[in-house]
Amino acid sequence: MHVDVTDRHLAEADARRLADELEARVHERTARLDASVEELEAFSYSVSHDLRAPLRHVAGFSQALHDEYGAALPARAQGYVEQIQSAVQRMERLIQALLGLSRVTWRRCTPRWSTSARWQAAIVAELRAAEPDRPIEAVIARASSPSATRRCCASRWRICCATPGNTPASAPRRASRSRHGT
Numbered sequence: 001m002h003v004d005v006t007d008r009h010l011a012e013a014d015a016r017r018l019a020d021e022l023e024a025r026v027h028e029r030t031a032r033l034d035a036s037v038e039e040l041e042a043f044s045y046s047v048s049h050d051l052r053a054p055l056r057h058v059a060g061f062s063q064a065l066h067d068e069y070g071a072a073l074p075a076r077a078q079g080y081v082e083q084i085q086s087a088v089q090r091m092e093r094l095i096q097a098l099l100g101l102s103r104v105t106w107r108r109c110t111p112r113w114s115t116s117a118r119w120q121a122a123i124v125a126e127l128r129a130a131e132p133d134r135p136i137e138a139v140i141a142r143a144s145s146p147s148a149t150r151r152c153c154a155s156r157w158r159i160c161c162a163t164p165g166n167t168p169a170s171a172p173r174r175a176s177r178s179r180h181g182t
Contacts, residue, residue: 047098055095059088093130
């Protein structure tokens with residue numbers, strides 16, 4: 001009995017070629033992913049060092065101005081110093097939120113359903129604790145969303161809440177604002 005195995009050998013060779021191509025694509029994509037991770041790490045370093053350094057200077061000089069000349073400054077100037085200090089704190093929270101958002105992309109996400117109202121309420125509580133004198137109103141929708149998305153949404157929500165004039169529809173609203181946007 002004679003069996004022609006030519007088709008089988010051709011199919012095996014084709015399968016090996018496809019497997020080699022797939023492996024090459026996996027290596028290429030892994031290299032691109034590694035490069036993206038390195039870019040995110042560089043971004044995090046830049047945010048944490050390059051942005052925070054001038055922010056520390058602004059905080060330090062405004063505190064020195066307040067400590068050395070606070071009593072001699074007119075009430076309006078004292079208010080400006082307080083607004084500068086408040087803006088520095090908001091910027092620091094924004095930087096923290098950006099760093100948190102960049103870390104979200106490094107984590108492995110496992111989707112499962114959860115109620116977004118719970119984490120939104122937790123963020124509102126964080127904001128109220130961070131700024132007890134700032135009146136905050138919040139309208140939180142009762143909806144379900146995947147918790148893997150929750151990390152990203154929570155980070156984005158924190159960024160929006162830390163940025164004056166840039167709040168999503170369900171984000172805490174400022175009850176009052178001065179004419180300078182604080």
